[in-house]
Amino acid sequence: MGFFSGITNAVSNVVSAVTKPVEQVVSAVSNVASKVDDAVNKVPGGWGTVGAIAGGAALLSGGAGAAASSGTGLTAGGGGLGLTAGGSGLGLTAPGAASAGLGSTAIGAGLGTTLAGLNTGIGAGTAAGTALGSLGMGAVDYSLTGAAPSVLSTLGNAGSAIWDFAKANPSIAGSLLGAVTGAIGASNAPTSQTSTTSIDPQIKAEYLANLERAKTTAAGLTAREIAQPGAMYTGAEQKLYNLGMTPFGVADIAKFYNPFENQVVQGALGDIERTRQMQEQANMAQATAAKAFGGSRQGVVSGMTNEAALRQAATTGGQLRSAGFTQAANLGLAARPLDIAGLQTSLGLGTTRTALEQARLDALRNLGTERLGITSGALGLQPANVGQTSTQPLYTSQAGSLLSGGLTGAYIGSLLGKA
Amino acid sequence: MKASEIIGQYSQAQGISPQNAITATNNAVSSGNSILLQENDTVFVVTKIKPGVADVAMFTADSPQVLQQSFMTLLNKLRQSGIRIIYGDLENKDLVSLLQQSGMQLSQSDLPDYAWRTTI
Numbered sequence: 001m002g003f004f005s006g007i008t009n010a011v012s013n014v015v016s017a018v019t020k021p022v023e024q025v026v027s028a029v030s031n032v033a034s035k036v037d038d039a040v041n042k043v044p045g046g047w048g049t050v051g052a053i054a055g056g057a058a059l060l061s062g063g064a065g066a067a068a069s070s071g072t073g074l075t076a077g078g079g080g081l082g083l084t085a086g087g088s089g090l091g092l093t094a095p096g097a098a099s100a101g102l103g104s105t106a107i108g109a110g111l112g113t114t115l116a117g118l119n120t121g122i123g124a125g126t127a128a129g130t131a132l133g134s135l136g137m138g139a140v141d142y143s144l145t146g147a148a149p150s151v152l153s154t155l156g157n158a159g160s161a162i163w164d165f166a167k168a169n170p171s172i173a174g175s176l177l178g179a180v181t182g183a184i185g186a187s188n189a190p191t192s193q194t195s196t197t198s199i200d201p202q203i204k205a206e207y208l209a210n211l212e213r214a215k216t217t218a219a220g221l222t223a224r225e226i227a228q229p230g231a232m233y234t235g236a237e238q239k240l241y242n243l244g245m246t247p248f249g250v251a252d253i254a255k256f257y258n259p260f261e262n263q264v265v266q267g268a269l270g271d272i273e274r275t276r277q278m279q280e281q282a283n284m285a286q287a288t289a290a291k292a293f294g295g296s297r298q299g300v301v302s303g304m305t306n307e308a309a310l311r312q313a314a315t316t317g318g319q320l321r322s323a324g325f326t327q328a329a330n331l332g333l334a335a336r337p338l339d340i341a342g343l344q345t346s347l348g349l350g351t352t353r354t355a356l357e358q359a360r361l362d363a364l365r366n367l368g369t370e371r372l373g374i375t376s377g378a379l380g381l382q383p384a385n386v387g388q389t390s391t392q393p394l395y396t397s398q399a400g401s402l403l404s405g406g407l408t409g410a411y412i413g414s415l416l417g418k419a
Numbered sequence: 420m421k422a423s424e425i426i427g428q429y430s431q432a433q434g435i436s437p438q439n440a441i442t443a444t445n446n447a448v449s450s451g452n453s454i455l456l457q458e459n460d461t462v463f464v465v466t467k468i469k470p471g472v473a474d475v476a477m478f479t480a481d482s483p484q485v486l487q488q489s490f491m492t493l494l495n496k497l498r499q500s501g502i503r504i505i506y507g508d509l510e511n512k513d514l515v516s517l518l519q520q521s522g523m524q525l526s527q528s529d530l531p532d533y534a535w536r537t538t539i
Contacts, residue, residue, distance in 0.1 A: 002508035035424030
């Protein structure tokens with residue numbers, strides 16, 4: 001039965017305590033819950049593989065852990081350099097540090113602060129021991145105990161465990177030793193620096209000369225001249241103004257009348273007249289045949305023909321002229337925005353010409369300023385170490401360099417050895 | 420939240436006695452066969468079956484968004500520890516669902532005490 005299924009059937013001490021007083025039951029549950037909470041991300045013995053998980057979790061969370069200076073993992077061979085988790089922070093302790101010349105108190109405090117994030121993850125007693133053990137480390141003693149003559153000599157006696165760990169885990173070992181040596185370096189770092197600055201006399205003279213030129217140039221600057229609009233711009237502007245102020249009217253329409261309209265109208269009227277005459281002749285022929293020529297009947301028929309012809313002529317002429325007017329008006333309306341666009345194009349061209357003139361005027365005015373800019377730029381191109389000198393003492397953590405170099409070398413050597 | 424609170428709350432939501440769940444968890448951890456892993460408000464009870472193989476039960480009070488992240492973190496920790504095959508129960512529906520959403524194929528358990536197994 002899996003764990004999850006099992007808990008539904010769990011027969012626990014709590015269940016068996018139902019016959020006990022309520023306060024005892026509550027107390028029992030509270031104690032059990034507390035034990036569960038304490039067990040989170042911790043690993044009991046026998047959990048070899050999962051130990052890495054718990055150790056990792058402790059490292060990540062920086063959870064509080066009871067520091068134990070013994071276990072498995074990084075060992076410094078007894079009285080050498082090591083780490084011990086003292087209280088809530090990881091620090092270095094070196095009882096004989098004063099004589100060892102390591103400034104142990106400062107180092108311990110520095111590391112305790114710097115490595116507070118790691119907190120007791122590494123030194124978390126059994127959990128961390130198991131965790132590091134899962135990484136393949138040997139026995140651990142994080143404490144710096146005994147009289148350590150020096151970091152290097154202590155490490156020299158550190159034994160094979162730290163060496164093996166360092167080869168197998170160069171990044172972890174590098175981080176640890178980097179922190180240690182960094183702290184050592186920080187404790188010995190100088191608290192002040194010396195800096196000397198001077199300016200080359202020739203450079204200084206050029207600066208002063210340039211300053212004089214700047215003053216002269218500034219004094220000689222005249223008011224900026226504004227270019228006047230050209231004839232192209234002015235003409236287009238005037239026409240555009242006039243066009244905008246003139247309402248669309250008869251004159252605009254008249255420009256688009258069909259010049260052949262009269263011919264068209266007259267042609268149509270001629271056709272009607274010819275038709276009327278042909279009808280009239282037909283009427284007379286019919287009247288003659290009916291012996292009614294000259295009578296009232298012939299007069300009535302003739303009158304009707306003439307009246308129809310006149311009406312047709314009037315209608316046709318009106319339609320033709322109306323259509324001509326409408327067409328001319330539409331053409332006029334369409335032409336106006338085209339006229340405006342053309343004038344605006346002319347305005348743009350005129351503006352460009354004016355801008356060119358403005359640029360010419362500005363160039364003439366700014367000639368002195370440009371010359372000054374060139375000399376100022378040249379002064380900015382001062383050669384290195386000519387105009388200024390500076391000295392600053394440097395500090396190098398030789399121990400840190402040596403340790404990291406040694407570890408890296410050992411690791412590379414182990415790889416080459418395997419190859 | 421504390422692990423006991425998460426286990427109690429989740430168990431109650433699943434219709435399981437919180438006291439039973441907490442006590443059973445404590446017994447399992449005390450016996451040395453199980454460990455608790457917590458990320459955010461999600462707890463994995465990991466019970467060792469054999470090297471590289473474990474029974475995993477999940478209790479959570481995380482929101483769905485946080486749960487996804489907690490689940491992946493805990494799953495990665497299992498992988499980093501060398502655990503490759505996990506077993507579980509069908510009653511642990513949220514765990515089953517998360518495993519399937521993560522693209523893992525659950526198959527019938529070849530061990531009598533469990534409902535499913537999967538390779539992580």
